[in-house]
Amino acid sequence: MIEEAxxxxxxxxxxxxxxxxxxxxxTGLAMAASVKGYxxxxxxxxxxxxxxxxxxxxxxxxxxxxxxNISPTSPEHYIKVAxxxxxxxxxxxxxxxxxxxxxxxxxxQTTGPEIWRQTGGKIDVFVCGMGTGGTISGIGxxxxxxxxxxxxxxxxxxxxxxxxxxHGTTERPHQYQVEGIGEDFMPKTMDMKVVxxxxxxxxxxxxxxxRRLAREExxxxxxxxxxxxxxxxxxxxxxxxxxxxxxLLPDSGRNYLSKIFSDQWMKEQGFL
Numbered sequence: 001m002i003e004e005a006x007x008x009x010x011x012x013x014x015x016x017x018x019x020x021x022x023x024x025x026x027t028g029l030a031m032a033a034s035v036k037g038y039x040x041x042x043x044x045x046x047x048x049x050x051x052x053x054x055x056x057x058x059x060x061x062x063x064x065x066x067x068x069n070i071s072p073t074s075p076e077h078y079i080k081v082a083x084x085x086x087x088x089x090x091x092x093x094x095x096x097x098x099x100x101x102x103x104x105x106x107x108x109q110t111t112g113p114e115i116w117r118q119t120g121g122k123i124d125v126f127v128c129g130m131g132t133g134g135t136i137s138g139i140g141x142x143x144x145x146x147x148x149x150x151x152x153x154x155x156x157x158x159x160x161x162x163x164x165x166x167h168g169t170t171e172r173p174h175q176y177q178v179e180g181i182g183e184d185f186m187p188k189t190m191d192m193k194v195v196x197x198x199x200x201x202x203x204x205x206x207x208x209x210x211r212r213l214a215r216e217e218x219x220x221x222x223x224x225x226x227x228x229x230x231x232x233x234x235x236x237x238x239x240x241x242x243x244x245x246x247x248l249l250p251d252s253g254r255n256y257l258s259k260i261f262s263d264q265w266m267k268e269q270g271f272l
Contacts, residue, residue, distance in 0.1 A: 162182070
């Protein structure tokens with residue numbers, strides 16, 4: 001997204017990158033901005049972990065924390081706050097991962113081919129969390145172009161809109177604790193045409209599976225990774241041993257040591 005903005009003259013030397021983020025995209029932008037000499041401002045809902053805010057600040061970013069449980073049309077919503085800051089800040093650029101088609105294109109050009117190479121084209125099902133849609137849309141499109149029979153399954157936290165939109169049900173969105181996946185609106189970067197099914201996963205299952213991965217497999221991931229593996233195993237149970245399921249674990253559990261991996265926090269939330 002940064003390279004495309006530079007090519008188009010939207011991001012100039014000494015400029016400021018302003019972006020709403022739940023963590024991962026912000027971290028990637030912060031790393032690139034540090035190398036390229038850009039200033040950074042990120043808006044982030046208050047449900048996101050303190051570790052994520054600290055990480056962004058470590059790269060020199062300013063972090064603006066916004067309320068979580070509000071309408072996407074509210075001026076206090078983290079995307080609306082970022083849009084306002086972008087208008088008020090001279091020489092600034094907002095990549096806007098929710099509408100920027102360079103987001104799914106990055107996964108179409110890199111992550112999708114990487115999965116295809118590493119599996120030798122033997123993949124049968126790809127399971128992926130749904131947030132901006134960039135990852136599942138870009139990878140899903142690439143894999144289906146390579147092999148039409150591949151199934152792409154989205155993973156959505158209970159309380160998000162993607163499961164109900166896909167299955168045509170009428171559940172109203174509500175607050176959930178999983179970070180980095182799920183939304184209360186439909187991003188333009190989400191291509192539902194490449195999605196063959198959507199599985200909803202509860203906070204409890206996502207977090208407890210993340211803890212299991214750490215303690216049984218030595219893999220430290222966040223709640224979105226726990227949700228992805230929970231869904232992938234559910235799918236794998238109905239498949240033969242010869243078939244291959246691939247899933248993607250978006251971030252490290254180090255971002256959640258004070259939450260998911262804290263027995264006290266888990267008990268306070270009713271997850272243990």
